[in-house]
Amino acid sequence: MIILAKYVLLTVLLCSCSSGQRSTKDEQADIHYAKGSSELLNAEYTNALISLKRANELRKKDTKILNNLGMAYYFKNDLNTAKKHLQEALDADPENMDAKSNLAALYMQEDNLPLAEKMYAEITKVLTYQNQFRILYNLGIIQLRKNNDEKAIEYFEESLKADSNYCSANYQLGLIYKKRKNLELALENFKTATKGNCYQYPAPHYAQALTFLDDGQYQMANEKFQHIIKFFPNSEFAKAAKKNLNSSAMEIIRDNEGQLNSLELPPSALKQNLKYKKNTVNNTNSYSTPTF
Numbered sequence: 001m002i003i004l005a006k007y008v009l010l011t012v013l014l015c016s017c018s019s020g021q022r023s024t025k026d027e028q029a030d031i032h033y034a035k036g037s038s039e040l041l042n043a044e045y046t047n048a049l050i051s052l053k054r055a056n057e058l059r060k061k062d063t064k065i066l067n068n069l070g071m072a073y074y075f076k077n078d079l080n081t082a083k084k085h086l087q088e089a090l091d092a093d094p095e096n097m098d099a100k101s102n103l104a105a106l107y108m109q110e111d112n113l114p115l116a117e118k119m120y121a122e123i124t125k126v127l128t129y130q131n132q133f134r135i136l137y138n139l140g141i142i143q144l145r146k147n148n149d150e151k152a153i154e155y156f157e158e159s160l161k162a163d164s165n166y167c168s169a170n171y172q173l174g175l176i177y178k179k180r181k182n183l184e185l186a187l188e189n190f191k192t193a194t195k196g197n198c199y200q201y202p203a204p205h206y207a208q209a210l211t212f213l214d215d216g217q218y219q220m221a222n223e224k225f226q227h228i229i230k231f232f233p234n235s236e237f238a239k240a241a242k243k244n245l246n247s248s249a250m251e252i253i254r255d256n257e258g259q260l261n262s263l264e265l266p267p268s269a270l271k272q273n274l275k276y277k278k279n280t281v282n283n284t285n286s287y288s289t290p291t292f
Contacts, residue, residue: 167198
């Protein structure tokens, strides 16, 4: 489950050692940077901060080091210092879209929606940026917070065009259609949001169950509640599912329904499935971001 102040979709930039002669100082910077980036991914935030500070001391104005150092401060709850280093990462390389995305996410977390939206919109113009699906998703969340559901739908659909497996977008679409009483489309999107790697998140399963209840499909709702209790026994959704099963068929217990609107799939704070690439590792109200 993800709540807006901890939701962050992480992308960690790992070092790429260039060929040719390198100074011992540069080599040490690479070692500390790689170590700190690995520690970030493993949620060892204190160790990551120590390693990345050392890397920054050894090689100043390195955009990748500064980006990851900013994220280390973010996870240590020092947002001002995090923003400072992320801005330095952008100053060092204005083309570092990961740093720009992370900085926009922090502004979003602070409720500075105009600045966050402006930065995300600038990133969408960089056609070579590989994480556009996340940027489009975050723009959709901003539109939701501005009560512009129609524009949010457009962004979520664009996010899915960029990556059809990004289940967070399906989940948000399901919530919108459920609110609009379009239960068929709501169920369709909630079901998609439980496929593949997204199956491990209980929120869309619970949303399906509530939608079945709204549609009068009580047997299907009960089966889904039982499923949640069996496969997600320690979640808040399991507790709510038990309450529903203990109620009469016509009585809908909506514990946690309010939470659905603040959840992101996959949970930002949980560092969704990390995908390692040659130079980067892809790894928050319900928006997706930090990229380190």
